[in-house]
Amino acid sequence: MMIHQREDHLGLSLSLSFPSETHQPSASSSPLQLNLTPPSMTTPSIPPFNLLHSTSLAKKETSDRSILDACRVETRSFLKGIDVNRLPATTVDMEEEAGVSSPNSTISSVSGKRSLERSETDNRDDLLDCSRGLINSDEEDGDNSRKKLRLSKDQSAVLEDSFKEHNTLNPKQKLALAKRLGLRPRQVEVWFQNRRARTKLKQTEVDCEFLKRCCENLTDENRRLMKEVQELRALKLSPQFYMQMTPPTTLTMCPSCERVSAPPPSSTGPSSTPVETPRSHHSGSSHHRVPFNPWAIVPAGHRSFDAVHH
DNA sequence: CCAATTAGATAGCTTACGTCA
């Protein structure tokens, strides 16, 4: 952490910037350039998704689903370490294992609202689709209802695998995938669109959580530095006490430019006159230097100062 | 293709009710 201090006659102000070695290991060097890649930490309280479904018993499945849902809630705020491209895939799995959901691409229900709004072009498309055996339930009602299918476990797995390889599809890939899965190309296209949206949403959640923690850290740091400023002001307003203080270290600070300098190795003890190092500033000039008390600024073990600047 | 939205499916939770020891 770099502390840029400026002092006018009565006031002090601070500005902060992160060096590369900060309290935030995952943060980059720029204060505004944040490494948003989720760290590869795991959340112990969240079991891996693939451990959440281990039985086909409906009763057990219910409890597992409960755990899964609870985990999902937690996962919303602790997504680190989870590949956002990796769908839990347990929902479909468990539903199908328990026979709750319709089997392979079954159209589950019908929404009448949108059915009336569909055009005849869509109707013809659906008829074409039906010829491919993709729509199997509106043979009964014969209308052009909006259908909601749930993809089968295998279909989801294939789509996920394909998404991991490339999250966009060219027309050829789309057709091949649709043919392989027995879906319409439009369905494959929509699935990829929705999948990209989910990925983006989860990444956004991860980023948001990370930025939130960054903000909290900066707030804490700012609060701490403000306190230091107050302590420095108090020291400045009590010169007697200030001058009687024995410098706890050999660091000195130039009051005019606020630079901290360390004495050369030959310096003997705190009472000796501070001598600038060869790298120090104002070489040869007669600067007034006052002892610098890092105790008032740096809590033990918190950070190290750059002793000499310029 | 993306963003926003809709709507179906499903699970969890609560509550009321019935049954039984």
Add this chain to the structure above:
DNA sequence: ACTGACGTAAGCTATCTAATT
């Protein structure tokens, strides 16, 4: 008759996700 435990179904809510705009 009263009580507590247990099972079940209905209603509500939250979440996921296919589909639409």
